[in-house]
Amino acid sequence: KQEVTQIPAALSVPEGENLVLNCSFTDSAIYNLQWFRQDPGKGLTSLLLIQSSQREQTSGRLNASLDKSSGRSTLYIAASQPGDSATYLCAVRPATGRRALTFGSGTRLQVQP
Amino acid sequence: SQTIHQWPATLVQPVGSPLSLECTVEGTSNPNLYWYRQAAGRGLQLLFYSVGIGQISSEVPQNLSASRPQDRQFILSSKKLLLSDSGFYLCAWGPGFQETQYFGPGTRLLVL
Numbered sequence: 001k002q003e004v005t006q007i008p009a010a011l012s013v014p015e016g017e018n019l020v021l022n023c024s025f026t027d028s029a030i031y032n033l034q035w036f037r038q039d040p041g042k043g044l045t046s047l048l049l050i051q052s053s054q055r056e057q058t059s060g061r062l063n064a065s066l067d068k069s070s071g072r073s074t075l076y077i078a079a080s081q082p083g084d085s086a087t088y089l090c091a092v093r094p095a096t097g098r099r100a101l102t103f104g105s106g107t108r109l110q111v112q113p
Numbered sequence: 114s115q116t117i118h119q120w121p122a123t124l125v126q127p128v129g130s131p132l133s134l135e136c137t138v139e140g141t142s143n144p145n146l147y148w149y150r151q152a153a154g155r156g157l158q159l160l161f162y163s164v165g166i167g168q169i170s171s172e173v174p175q176n177l178s179a180s181r182p183q184d185r186q187f188i189l190s191s192k193k194l195l196l197s198d199s200g201f202y203l204c205a206w207g208p209g210f211q212e213t214q215y216f217g218p219g220t221r222l223l224v225l
Contacts, residue, residue, distance in 0.1 A: 043119075043216035043217050044157075044205075045216070091157075100162060100172065
């Protein structure tokens with residue numbers, strides 16, 4: 001059974017810092033991995049999707065990497081801003097079967113102005 | 114463009130009462146539809162998904178049920194709510210299993 005772990009559970013940084021959020025998964029047989037953002041009491045917004053054949057994806061100040069063999073992904077946020085404060089969720093889709101997403105429990109990020 | 118709606122936004126219900134949460138999608142056809150629950154401090158748990166009208170797959174045993182009476186309508190129901198049903202319920206749609214999923218705004222359910 002796939003398990004997704006996100007470390008740290010919570011993170012508080014001053015504005016302007018570069019930061020890294022970590023995601024690990026136990027079964028490397030994945031189809032793709034996604035990073036989502038969730039604001040308090042809101043739904044999820046997709047940030048980046050990395051296919052299993054890819055190593056990284058970039059969107060603006062966000063860069064996500066994938067090392068499928070070791071079961072790891074990182075989300076790098078450059079020059080953090082207070083507006084980046086949210087919970088960041090990692091989710092993996094299995095390579096076979098029903099391909100339902102398995103989510104981590106998230107990293108709650110607070111960027112201090 | 115596609116949009117996804119959920120209602121109600123917030124619901125407070127007594128234990129043993131029925132439940133009906135509705136999700137509708139606009140701007141697409143034949144989407145895959147999903148119901149997730151997010152308990153406090155925990156990740157999202159997939160409850161049900163549907164690949165077409167009347168086709169429902171359940172991921173976890175529980176006292177909830179789902180129905181898809183129309184192509185872009187997905188309903189989550191219960192005949193008798195339990196305290197443990199409290200949580201944040203999210204509906205999502207996706208064009209296929211390979212692509213990303215798009216989430217609705219969620220319904221916060223509190224069972225007292």
